[in-house]
Amino acid sequence: MTTDSSRTSRSAADGISTFKGQERALRAGRLGTGGLLLSVLAATAPLMVVAGVMPTTFAVMGIVGQPLLFVLLGVVLVLFSLGYAEMSRHVHNAGAFYAYISRGLGGTAGAGAAMVALVAYNALQVGIHGIFGFEVSGLLATYAGLEVAWWTPSLVALAAVGALGWLKIDVNARVLGVLLVVEVLLVVVFDVAAIADPGGEGLSLHAFDPDTLTGAGVGTALCFCIAAFLGFEQAPVYAEETSRPHVLVPRVMFLAVTGVAVFFAISSWALTVATGPAGIVATSQEQSAGLLFLLTESRLGGTFTDVLHVLFVTGMFAAMLSFHNVVARYAFAMGREGLLPAAFGRTTGTSGAPGTGSLLQTGIAAVLVVAFALTDDKPAGDPTAPVLRLFTWFGNVGALGVIVLMAIASLSVVVFFVRRGAAGAQAWRLVTSALSGLALAVIAGCTVKDFDVLVGTGPDSALSLLLPGIIGLALVAGLVQGLVLRSRAPGTHARIGLGNEAFQLDKEAERTP
Numbered sequence: 282m283t284t285d286s287s288r289t290s291r292s293a294a295d296g297i298s299t300f301k302g303q304e305r306a307l308r309a310g311r312l313g314t315g316g317l318l319l320s321v322l323a324a325t326a327p328l329m330v331v332a333g334v335m336p337t338t339f340a341v342m343g344i345v346g347q348p349l350l351f352v353l354l355g356v357v358l359v360l361f362s363l364g365y366a367e368m369s370r371h372v373h374n375a376g377a378f379y380a381y382i383s384r385g386l387g388g389t390a391g392a393g394a395a396m397v398a399l400v401a402y403n404a405l406q407v408g409i410h411g412i413f414g415f416e417v418s419g420l421l422a423t424y425a426g427l428e429v430a431w432w433t434p435s436l437v438a439l440a441a442v443g444a445l446g447w448l449k450i451d452v453n454a455r456v457l458g459v460l461l462v463v464e465v466l467l468v469v470v471f472d473v474a475a476i477a478d479p480g481g482e483g484l485s486l487h488a489f490d491p492d493t494l495t496g497a498g499v500g501t502a503l504c505f506c507i508a509a510f511l512g513f514e515q516a517p518v519y520a521e522e523t524s525r526p527h528v529l530v531p532r533v534m535f536l537a538v539t540g541v542a543v544f545f546a547i548s549s550w551a552l553t554v555a556t557g558p559a560g561i562v563a564t565s566q567e568q569s570a571g572l573l574f575l576l577t578e579s580r581l582g583g584t585f586t587d588v589l590h591v592l593f594v595t596g597m598f599a600a601m602l603s604f605h606n607v608v609a610r611y612a613f614a615m616g617r618e619g620l621l622p623a624a625f626g627r628t629t630g631t632s633g634a635p636g637t638g639s640l641l642q643t644g645i646a647a648v649l650v651v652a653f654a655l656t657d658d659k660p661a662g663d664p665t666a667p668v669l670r671l672f673t674w675f676g677n678v679g680a681l682g683v684i685v686l687m688a689i690a691s692l693s694v695v696v697f698f699v700r701r702g703a704a705g706a707q708a709w710r711l712v713t714s715a716l717s718g719l720a721l722a723v724i725a726g727c728t729v730k731d732f733d734v735l736v737g738t739g740p741d742s743a744l745s746l747l748l749p750g751i752i753g754l755a756l757v758a759g760l761v762q763g764l765v766l767r768s769r770a771p772g773t774h775a776r777i778g779l780g781n782e783a784f785q786l787d788k789e790a791e792r793t794p
Contacts, residue, residue, distance in 0.1 A: 317519055317533045319458035324512030324607070325541055326409075326600035328464045328593050331471075331548050333412070334509050336572040339565035341734065342502040345558050346493030348550040350506045355542025357720045358510055361687055362538050364694035364714030366531035367707065369517045371697075372778075377517040378686045380614065383778025385693030385700075389763030391777045394686060395620050396759030397752060398611050401682025403642060404675040404751075405511065406604035407649045410435040411671030413597045414650075420590060431668040432654035438598055439646050442605050446639035447629060460599040464592050465544070467585075471573065472551040474580040480557035487558040488550050500727035501734050507724055508680040509545055512600075513537035514687060515607050552576070605642050612638030619773035620762065649675075670736075674748055677728075677735045682752045684725045691718025 338347055368381050378398050383391025414431035421427040421434075445456065476484065487493065516533045523529045555576045556564045568575050577586045613635035616625025629636025653671045694714040698707040728735065733745035766774040 314529055314532060316455075316458070317516060317523060317529055318536055319461055320519060320603060320606070321512055321516050321533060321537050322541070323457035323461050323599040324515060324603035325509065325537075326596050327461070327468055327544065327548075328589070328596040329409075329412070329600065330509040330545060331468050331552075332573040332589075332593055333570050334505055335545075335549050335552060336565040336569055338502055338505040339552070339561050339572075340569060342499075342505070343562050344494065344499060344502045345553065345561060346488055346490065347502065347506065348488045348546045348553065349491065349494060350499075350502055351509070351542055351546040351549060352489075354503065354507055354510060355538065355546070357717055358513070358538045358542070359535070360713040361691060361717035361721065362513075362531075362534050364707075364710045364717075365514070365517075365687075365690060366534045367710050368694050368697060369530040369534070370527040372517075377515070377611075378690055379611075380778040381517070381690050381697075382686075382693045385695075385697035386689070388774045388777035389760060389767060390689070390693075392620055392763030392766065393756045393759035394689060395611070395615050395777075396755045396762070397682050397686055399608065399615065400751065400755040401679045401686065402604055402608045402611065403645050403679075404682065405679030406601055406608060406642065407646050408672050408675030408679060409597050409601045409604070410439065410646060410650050411653070411668050411673075411675070413438055413594065413601065415668045415672075416590075416594050416597070420594065424587075430654070430657075432650055432657070435650050435654075436647070438601060439643060439650065442598070442602050443639060443643035445602055446605050446609055446643070447634050447636050457599050457603060460592075460595045464596045464599075467589055467592055468544075468548055470581065470585070471577055471589075472548055475551040475555040475576065478580055479554045480560065482554075482557040482559060484554060485558050486550075488553040488561075500724075501731040503724050504677075504680070504728040504731065504735055506545075507684060508676070510538065510541055511680060511683055512603065513541060514683065515603070519610070555580075605639065605646075608642040609635045609638035612641050618776050618779065619766070619770070620777065673736045674744075677732065678748050678751050681725065681728050681732075681749055682755070684721055684728060685752060685756075688718050688721035688725055691715065691721060 335347060338344065344350070365381070368384070372380050372384055379391045379395035382394040411431075414433070414435035417434035417438075418429045418431045421429050479485075513534060516530045516537065519530075552572065553561045564575075565572055574586050574589060577589055612621060612625045613628070614626075615621040616623055616627070616637070618626070625635070625637045625641065627637065628634060629639075649671070653668070657668065691714045695711045695718075698704060698711060704711060729749045732749050733740050733742055736744060736748060738744045763774065763777070766777075
């Protein structure tokens with residue numbers, strides 16, 4: 282007969298927490314390469330980027346060379362991924378960013394990063410509720426003749442996402458996968474149609490000319506474009522739920538970042554081809570988010586465009602679900618390590634999902650959506666209406682937070698391997714991490730400097746300081762928490778970033794007389 286003690290010991294050797302504390306570990310083996318890749322890519326919301334971010338960048342910045350920006354950012358993020366992915370072979374923790382930062386820069390820095398991650402990914406998820414509600418209410422008015430307030434579909438989606446968050450992650454991956462694949466296929470159809478039927482300037486490659494990137498708007502355009510990549514960095518969040526994290530996580534990260542860079546570079550180029558490079562800025566200013574649908578209407582017909590409108594909405598739902606899952610797992614990791622109440626560090630029922638973290642994210646989203654709904658006293662089409670402020674304000678706050686995390690993580694990678702005496706063996710990865718960290722720090726600086734442009738406020742508006750200040754406040758709050766823990770609870774402080782290893786330390790302590 283196998284004793285309880287031997288079962289516990291075996292689980293510790295395997296690195297999987299079972300027996301009495303099983304609820305403190307995410308279920309391994311749920312995701313393979315395909316499921317992990319789909320879960321990560323869903324957050325990029327490709328149709329939302331092509332239909333929303335790209336026309337906005339052309340219109341607001343007047344930068345024709347947006348396709349080249351996607352190529353350059355792809356290079357920066359591949360450089361970032363080289364060190365980040367290598368570190369993922371040594372650290373398997375649903376806390377991802379903050380776990381990596383903890384291992385390199387210490388528990389206090391990790392606590393600061395954890396709070397930034399929790400705020401940033403919540404902001405990204407909540408922001409999408411604004412544009413989702415706006416688009417769904419518009420579709421219902423156009424196709425069903427129903428006048429529905431934007432917050433009604435937002436709250437329905439919020440409930441649906443919350444319910445899915447309690448299911449097994451592989452079920453979520455299938456939902457995300459179906460939505461993502463159809464979305465990508467439709468964008469590819471448009472790309473082919475635009476290339477087959479170009480505008481008056483033919484198949485011009487002018488958008489890849491470096492001369493198109495001159496001007497004061499390039500820094501802000503980088504802020505817009507890097508937001509389109511957000512999602513690829515989430516792969517390590519699911520590391521504990523894969524069977525071979527040291528293999529799958531790096532593989533998925535590189536597939537995601539290179540695939541996103543190529544896909545968005547081609548798609549933004551296809552937009553310039555369809556209108557002609559000389560006309561892309563003016564047409565984007567005139568059509569705004571309607572640009573893609575105008576171009577598909579003339580080339581692929583009304584039925585295709587109607588389907589595209591629907592997929593635009595389902596793509597946003599997929600992104601909301603993806604960010605919801607990430608927030609739930611960050612909350613789980615923080616609860617397990619003492620940065621949040623212990624209830625967050627337990628999984629739920631047979632699904633093995635971080636249910637309390639899922640409830641936290643759903644609750645935060647509900648409060649903010651309701652708050653913006655209660656202040657909604659303007660028409661939905663007004664750019665100052667709460668429905669659109671919810672999207673622009675929180676979307677940019679979240680993007681800034683993730684950019685800051687990536688810059689700090691780049692530094693942490695360098696320190697981590699130097700402290701392990703592996704600087705020589707990892708020299709080229711340390712160089713790429715340092716270069717990407719500098720580039721990301723510059724982009725973060727541009728984001729803060731141009732925040733008034735990103736959120737559509739005047740340069741003298743207090744919001745241009747208050748909104749990015751949310752990330753600064755989160756960082757300070759996390760650092761203070763880390764300092765307090767180091768002083769008053771050194772054992773808890775020492776566990777920050779250890780993930781499931783912290784659980785094993787607890788079990789060892791329980792067995793010690």
